[in-house]
């Protein structure tokens with residue numbers, strides 16, 4: 001084994017010990033807080049809350065300097081330099097003294113505001129010593145201490161946060177990253193991982209939350225170095241790779257990565273999950289949050305260890321941010337648009353053919369083309385490139401350009417996306433359209449700077465139909481399975497379902513959830529093979545972090561308990577399609593509360609199958625009311641089961657065997673007593689009454705129970721075994737009706753009369769009807785709904801058709817799904833980000 005391998009093994013052992021610390025609930029995580037997140041007392045208190053809620057002792061916190069401290073230190077350096085360059089007689093020491101004083105006061109303010117008197121005294125003392133050291137450097141060998149001066153920002157920030165944590169949250173120690181992090185130089189920033197990890201291990205104290213300075217490190221000679229622009233993010237991912245963390249969260253002032261810069265494109269969509277390669281490309285092409293070098297340490301090529309990266313807002317820590325890592329197909333479909341201005345296009349024969357590769361190796365251009373002989377570079381590279389070309393004795397021309405690019409997984413290989421991008425640029429006439437080497441972007445080189453208008457237009461064209469909708473199906477019985485059988489064909493043929501993905505399947509005890517999507521054609525098989533036990537807390541926790549623009553739960557359970565989750569679904573903005581009747585027929589206060597919540601959180605709630613299965617009765621009532629009509633009577637046969645039973649029952653076959661037949665056809669409720677008791681019809685009448693604008697509850701609807709008392713308290717199984725006990729009652733009722741040349745039907749009736757004393761009457765009961773009655777001659781299983789209103793007074797509106805059964809109910813649920821997806825497609829979210837807007 002080489003020394004390097006031995007060192008690497010030693011690190012691995014340490015890392016395993018740290019990551020598998022028995023006191024830790026999860027693997028080590030790194031949390032990095034940016035300058036704006038630590039700018040004021042209020043911000044720092046928010047950071048304390050985030051740490052309280054998200055950290056454990058073996059985690060690592062990496063900090064930037066508070067607010068604009070680094071800029072102020074840099075300004076201090078410049079002032080000192082100017083002073084040095086000024087003739088002695090013209091020197092004025094006051095501006096430097098004032099700036100130094102202001103910096104000191106800023107720190108003192110934070111210290112005194114946040115810490116108790118004792119701790120504040122200690123930190124103020126340390127600060128005083130630092131200011132003395134700063135003063136010495138500013139008046140001494142300035143250039144040699146440039147980085148040492150800048151380093152104070154992170155040093156003070158880490159010291160303060162660590163002291164505060166010790167005082168208020170948990171044991172903590174602050175670590176100066178220069179004591180462990182070693183790089184080769186400030187050009188390549190190559191980290192000596194073995195040495196850095198070993199030194200970090202010595203500094204990290206067991207049982208204390210480490211607060212580490214970002215941005216700064218040392219070179220081999222021991223000089224202070226900085227990690228350049230966005231260096232603290234880079235520090236965080238380096239530290240994560242050293243401790244093999246499972247996750248790094250960059251807590252910043254934006255709440256994620258958007259499909260375009262949300263400060264310029266108000267309709268930008270948040271990208272919840274970004275594949276690593278795409279994130280790197282975005283960083284390379286000007287994304288304001290991601291920087292290409294930050295992402296480098298996330299994948300350890302030797303160990304293949306992947307650290308996930310989260311971008312989240314410290315101003316709104318509850319909001320789901322963006323996760324960067326390794327994902328499946330759905331995340332790979334995401335597209336974004338980015339731009340860069342102030343670039344140069346360099347045209348030279350030297351860039352033709354193989355020389356182009358050499359130039360690219362040296363200059364890492366934004367894009368290049370070895371057939372047309374050009375490279376697009378940053379303006380700052382012009383001089384170096386000219387010199388490089390001069391040594392090759394070739395001519396070069398430079399012209400100012402901008403770029404706009406569409407970025408997404410392998411977009412350069414997707415003909416449809418490229419064609420769309422080209423179309424969106426047609427008014428602009430780009431100079432060139434170039435595929436990036438990794439194929440994750442297509443770059444248009446523009447003769448003029450990219451404007452806000454162009455960025456918004458191209459973004460609109462590229463992302464207008466890119467809302468990803470996750471679908472969770474709860475209840476995999478009779479109707480649930482049919483719903484899933486129909487799903488693959490629906491997803492293929494209905495345009496509105498284009499970006500809808502089945503991501504969850506739930507039975508009462510098991511769940512199968514996959515953010516990368518489930519294969520719809522094998523849904524039930526996958527469920528049987530892979531589903532795991534779950535409880536509602538786990539379900540809600542997953543739902544609160546789902547990575548979709550929208551999430552729809554289709555409730556095809558008969559469960560009251562499941563319907564009680566709607567409250568949390570709506571609070572989280574999740575949409576619900578219910579075949580389950582419990583919520584829509586729950587007590588008035590609860591129902592009104594749910595309606596209010598769903599409206600407040602823009603959650604859509606559809607339940608057309610709760611009454612009449614796939615029949616459009618809910619739509620019809622909604623439509624009448626929306627168009628100003630007033631309904632005063634609703635009546636009919638609302639139960640498919642009771643319709644089938646009473647239309648079929650003629651005494652030749654016993655009532656109980658017909659009931660068992662209806663159960664096996666899938667038209668009854670899972671427990672047929674729900675139908676026979678009249679409760680199912682009672683619920684349906686309540687649901688329609690509420691739709692029609694009446695405020696009432698189940699108790700306001702008189703209900704005749706057809707289940708004999710001795711059968712009422714039995715288990716479902718025992719009831720089915722003793723079902724023959726129903727037969728005498730129904731045989732007698734049938735005989736009595738036949739004697740009057742009539743028939744028996746279970747009817748729902750609601751009447752509103754604003755003159756009568758009891759204005760509203762509602763009941764569901766067994767009625768003896770003349771054989772000629774409209775309710776007496778239905779196809780078995782049909783429902784009939786009769787509505788009287790101001791517009792339908794003499795001649796009622798009638799809707800009739802199959803009101804229960806697998807196909808019509810599953811079909812009705814699909815109709816609800818398409819309706820919701822169509823409505824969501826038109827929903828445009830305007831981005832509102834705390835810290836920006």
Ligand SMILES: NC(=O)C1=CN([C@@H]2O[C@H](COP(=O)(O)OP(=O)(O)OC[C@H]3O[C@@H](n4cnc5c(N)ncnc54)[C@H](O)[C@@H]3O)[C@@H](O)[C@H]2O)C=CC1
Nearest residue numbers: 475476477478479507508557558559562579580670804805
């Ligand atoms: N059968 C029909 O024609 C119609 C039925 N419906 C409604 O559809 C729903 C389902 O009916 P069926 O499929 O016939 O019933 P089913 O009994 O065949 O299936 C229900 C499924 O839901 C599951 N389940 C129960 N509690 C659950 C929970 N808490 N979480 C997740 N899953 C749970 C059960 O394990 C079962 O697999 C019922 O609410 C029913 O009222 C609505 C319109 C028509």
Ligand SMILES: N[C@@H](CC=O)C(=O)O
Nearest residue numbers: 639640641668669804
């Ligand atoms: N059991 C119900 C099913 C639909 O809601 C019925 O028979 O109507």
